[in-house]
Amino acid sequence: MISIVICSADQAELSKVSENIRQTVGIPHEIIAIDNRATPRGICEVYNEGAKMARFDLVCFMHEDIEIRTENWGAVVSQIFERDPAIGIVGVAGGGYKSLAPEGWYQLEFHSEERSYQNVLQGYKFNEKEEIHAYHNPRNERLSRVVCVDGLWFCTRRDIALRFPFDSKLLTGFHCYDLDFCLSVFPHYKIMVTYDVLMKHASEGNFNKQWLDQILKLHKKWSYALPQTTSVxxxxxxxxxxxxxxxxxxxxxxxxxxxxxxxxxxxxxxxxxxxxxxxxxxxxxxxxxxxxxxxxxxxxxxxx
Structure with missing residues (x-):
């Protein structure tokens, strides 16, 4: 059983993704869709509210511009957590190196295939590019251990989400919540990318000055603990x-x-x-x- 938390800003997108979840999740579930249109709040605050509302032991946080292509993905995720109690977060894209220098999870300067682990059909909203299948599995694994995952979709245990709440005081917008959550969890649990769940994400994200402003806040908080790596x-x-x-x-x-x-x-x-x-x-x-x-x-x- 799994609780799925969505911070919603588009009713049409929400209806579409909710139907997609119902058709593909394959296990008992609930969708906790929090309408963030009228008086927008930061995603950290919304996700903390959703985690408290969740009734099931597993919680999935996901964007609403997603179409999951894998049938019975809820069972896939449940089995991952059941097989290894040390796993705390599972995503579909992430990085094996989180730099001390202020950047996101994708470490371009890490000149190794291990900078990226992902299995996502990536669409583009801010650039005129064709959809690509972003598949990077440098170790040819079904699960790869990483430092941080991308926030488009990730699952965790409800007790972890409550123990390590999203930092709504520091991060009041819609950036860096995923990095911050992962850096809180990383010293205590394994963070993994699975290649057994495939989804299409309609947006590549907008990495602009507003994004960097939030990255700088994040790094002021976490610089003492960085860099972190799962690679040798x-x-x-x-x-x-x-x-x-x-x-x-x-x-x-x-x-x-x-x-x-x-x-x-x-x-x-x-x-x-x-x-x-x-x-x-x-x-x-x-x-x-x-x-x-x-x-x-x-x-x-x-x-x-």
Whole structure:
């Protein structure tokens, strides 16, 4: 049995996904659809309300612009949790490395196939692209262990959702709730991506300045515990990943007109890490200084 929580902003989408769930879930279930149209609240607050309303031991949090293609997926998820009590979260997309540098779950600078584990039919709302089947299974597994999962769809145990509530005070919008929840759960339970559940997601997400504002809040909270990985790091691999990541973040913040002080503040919060030497953060300061003093050309200028 499973409780399915949806933060709804579109009645037509909700009707469609509710029917899709009824046709595919395959086990006793309830749909807890919380209407967030009239007086919109942040998704953390809505999800906490849904977790408290849930009657069943498993809770699934999902977007409403999803079409699940796998028959009897509820039984698939139930069996995953039943087989291993140490599993705390199951998703369909996630990353095996969560950087100290402020970014999402997909770590592009981690030059390894293990940066991404996913099985999703990805549609595009903000870009004119054809739908793709995003399938990355670098270890050829049915379940892969990750640090964080994408919030489009993930399941957990109800007691975990209540023990580690979504941070509605810090995150008042619709970004980073998934990363924050996973970072709370990660030290205590395994977080997994399953390849046995397939769904289509209509939107790729909008990774804009508003998204980065929330990422910066998240990293101020969690920098002491980052980076985290489920992959084996060899030699200076982690240092090299973070050096590339901090350069990218500094440059993006400059493009999006963050002040010099805001960028310094981001780097200062990152220096609170207990997981690695802060030397890599100092490299970020040096890169910022060189760009500010025009010792280095800004990357966009190199192509002109």
């Amino acid at each position: 790091m060899r030699g200076n691999e982690m240092y090299d990943i973070e050096k590339r990541s901090f350069k990218k973040v500094v440059e993006q913040m400059i493009r999006w007109k963050y002040s010099y002080w805001q960028i310094q503040t981001m780097l200062w919060h990152s220096s609170k890490t207990k997981q690695m030497s802060t030397r890599v953060v100092f490299k970020g300061f040096v890169h910022l200084l060189k760009l500010k003093l025009h010792i280095l050309p800004f990357p966009d200028e190199q192509r002109t």
